Amino acid sequence: MSAAIVNAYVGAFFEVALAHDAVSAVEDDIFRLARAFESNEALRSSLTDAGLPAERRQKIIEQLLAGKAHNVTVQLASLLVGTGQVALLPKIADALVKRASSEKQLEVAEVRTAIALTDAQQQRIADALTKATGKRVNLKVVVDPSVIGGVVATVGDEVIDDTVRTRLDQVKSRL
């Protein structure tokens, strides 16, 4: 049931973005919003609080994205909050990114780092991953302080982990 709902939203979001010629922007905005939704407990609680009126929750998401995301993204996110399906946002975002990448013959490459990357660094990482995997990649960067330092990249089923967190875990295991 959940998968069917996710697919329905993904299809609708993709068609709307395509109609506005904003697929790249929308899928990137939705991806970043989903990661923020996952990592921010206060945001997640506010948007999923059934005690708050839907209009209030929609206001929150619209204020959050105003000036930072494409208008289509704001409207789609507001729609998702208004229908009470915002808990599905991470799955919808992942599926939407995958579908958009597939349309462009790209493989989704999720990269997690402890610090924000410059555009030049992102491009170099995308090039390096393309070279390493032999696939053209659609790079999605997530700033995740839990990695402490370094980079972990996931391309399809392949994981390239060079993070300080993993090295510390190995040290902990040895201890």
Added chain:
Amino acid sequence: MNLLSLILAAEDPTQSHHWLFPEIAEILYGGIASIAVFSLLYKVGWPMAKKSLEARTAKIQKEIDDSAAARREADADAANIRQALGDIASERARILAEADAQAAALLAEGRTRITAEVADIEARATAEIAASRARIGDELRAEIARLAASATTDAVRSALDDRTQQDLVDGFITKVGASR
């Protein structure tokens, strides 16, 4: 002799044909009567006397036999009593020996059981002590490892300045780019 002369002299010798012998008829009658009396006695009295003697003899013999039988019976009873006394003594000795053997066996069994229980308790106590020692050691090592890991993480976090973070990202790019 003087007494006989006096008796004979006291008789009147003129009144009898002979002072010593009776008359013939008197002898005949007397003889016949004596024979009749003796015959009658032999015919009637002798069987009764014989029978009485035989009955008395038989009675005496019977009493003798009864006495002998009673004596044999008494001897047998005495033998039985002596045997019973002997049996009682041997039975008492057997029961006492059996009781001693059972007491000795119970004592030995009790000692064996107590020894085994003591050994078991000692073994369990030793195992519990070893397990406790190992558990405490493991907990201590785990706590030390946790503290060491936490301290290491904190130290690494504080050592990761922006330059180092950038170096790590560049190192990743270089490594991945060179992997193929």
